[in-house]
Amino acid sequence: MTTVLCVPQWQGSCSVNAPRLAVGARRSAGLVRADRLVTVPVLDSGGDLDGGVRALDVLLENLRLTREALDGIDDAVITVGGDCGVDLAPIAAARARYGNRLTVLWIDAHPDLYTPQTLPSGAFHGMVLRTLLGEGPAPLVPELPLKPEQVIIAGLRAFEPDVREQIEAYIDRAGIRCYGVEDFERAADGITGPVYVHVDLDVLDPAAFGSTCYPEGGVAPQRVIALVLRLDNVVGAAITEHAPADEFTDAGEADVIRRLAAALPL
Numbered sequence: 001m002t003t004v005l006c007v008p009q010w011q012g013s014c015s016v017n018a019p020r021l022a023v024g025a026r027r028s029a030g031l032v033r034a035d036r037l038v039t040v041p042v043l044d045s046g047g048d049l050d051g052g053v054r055a056l057d058v059l060l061e062n063l064r065l066t067r068e069a070l071d072g073i074d075d076a077v078i079t080v081g082g083d084c085g086v087d088l089a090p091i092a093a094a095r096a097r098y099g100n101r102l103t104v105l106w107i108d109a110h111p112d113l114y115t116p117q118t119l120p121s122g123a124f125h126g127m128v129l130r131t132l133l134g135e136g137p138a139p140l141v142p143e144l145p146l147k148p149e150q151v152i153i154a155g156l157r158a159f160e161p162d163v164r165e166q167i168e169a170y171i172d173r174a175g176i177r178c179y180g181v182e183d184f185e186r187a188a189d190g191i192t193g194p195v196y197v198h199v200d201l202d203v204l205d206p207a208a209f210g211s212t213c214y215p216e217g218g219v220a221p222q223r224v225i226a227l228v229l230r231l232d233n234v235v236g237a238a239i240t241e242h243a244p245a246d247e248f249t250d251a252g253e254a255d256v257i258r259r260l261a262a263a264l265p266l
Helices: 020-031 056-071 084-101 128-132 161-174 184-188 221-229 251-263
Strands: 002-007 036-039 076-081 103-107 151-154 177-179 195-200 234-240
Touching (some): 020 036, 020 076, 076 084, 084 128, 084 195, 084 234, 177 184, 184 221, 221 251, 234 251
Parallel strands (some): 002 076, 103 151, 103 195, 151 177
């Protein structure tokens, strides 16, 4: 049994188009085949800047609501967002369940390893992975953070220019495995045990999928699908950051989401 958990949160993004992420979450959720669909009743309002994080009050309430929804699900879960912050609760739950055996494969054009001190915009979707590693905004840090050796980033190529050196230094110091566009396929090498797959759709080449807030150029959809198909023990997954520009979902982009979701062995 597989459940799609739709989390139409947009407040983690600072893009002027961020509200489109809520629309994209609902549309993407409808494209993923599963036994049932659960939609988290997240807040649809803006929030206050607090501690260097935009809408921290809203994000905290949305996190509570997502945890509450997860507590009622015993199936395998595909989380569909919304901004990348929707994956905070599902990954924390997988970490608590599988412990040090868990690997998180973070497929994204961006590192999402910023902190409130290194990301002037305060957009939490750029801090999610650092928070899961225990160094993000204190109210959002999980009780059992990931260890750096549990994290693999694939498709990385875009940084905030003024703090790129700081983030690269953190990656080197922590020993996080990172792969760009050229060596993307290597990200699956040596993965054993349970793996959680996070996909930010901005990892894709905009020529094939352009409905994101931050298109960066990069990986063809089939390369992402092929990478996922190499994984043996996927215990959870997320598809995030779909931001359609109008009332109709592009047929080609819809097919990308369907194929990507179908490749997840859940």
